[in-house]
Amino acid sequence: MRHTPPAEASRNLRLAADFHAAYPPELTGDGELVPGPFGLKLERYALQGGRPPRSIRSLMAHKRTFEPGVQVMQQGDAGGVAYIIEQGWTFSSSVLRNGSRQILDVQVPGDVAGLQSLPVPTAANDVTAITKVHAFEIQLDAVMDAISSDADLAAFIFWLAARQNDVASVRIIDIGRRTSVERVAHFILELATRLRLAGIGTDSGFPCPLTQYLLGDALGLTSVHVNRVLRDLRTSGLAHHQRGWISLLNAGELSAVAGFSSAYLRGTGAEYTDEM
16 A cells, blocks of 8 residues: 655644544434444435435445555555545545646545445545544445345445535536635535534534645645635635634635535535525
8 A cells, every 4th residue: 555745644643533523323224323424424315315225234344444644545456345434534536647646536424435446347546544544345246245135225326426426526617617716615615514414513614634735636726826725715714724624714705705505515406506
């Protein structure tokens, strides 16, 4: 496994302890307990008319721990595996020939890292631990065995893939059409919403272990440019990023600047209105 640079990994290690809260369990269709943020995702799926799969808890039998900076998955390695993030943060990325990195998405508690690599023979991209991560390893063979007797699992996986596709589509809009200020503001509000849906954070802020380098790689900006935008957001009284925490100083105005709607994160449609 490759590692991130020592300085970045060291900083993430210092932040790691801030991202290990305990969460209440939720239930699957047959009453089995599913822990925390992923349980909340199952609940949201059910509220949208889906039937929680009976077999999902049986797939969460193999729990693994990854230290900050460790590569959970490497592009080109064997596929057929994904990880349900119980605690901690990861990011998926691709490295170009010139050594530059594009972060494709960030995974927070309750997300499934490497979902796109689950049905294919080789991993589509890298997945790297930002903080210390506790995750359930899901194997394709086990998923296929479960689907044979639980069709609701297949429907749930389709729903998960659709939610990830929605996030990826908005990221393309971020990088292709939004200004740097709009881009950073939008990403902050997206993280805030995703974490609230996972039962993390408050209306006034949320934990965020992303460095300015990681933010830049996610949004197609240099770290210097990210620093400048964050300073502008702070001096404008909109948001403040400091020591692993983002404070939402004026979420309404920040939403207006970003043109943000949470609909694509809640599974209720595309971005049409400026609201969290």
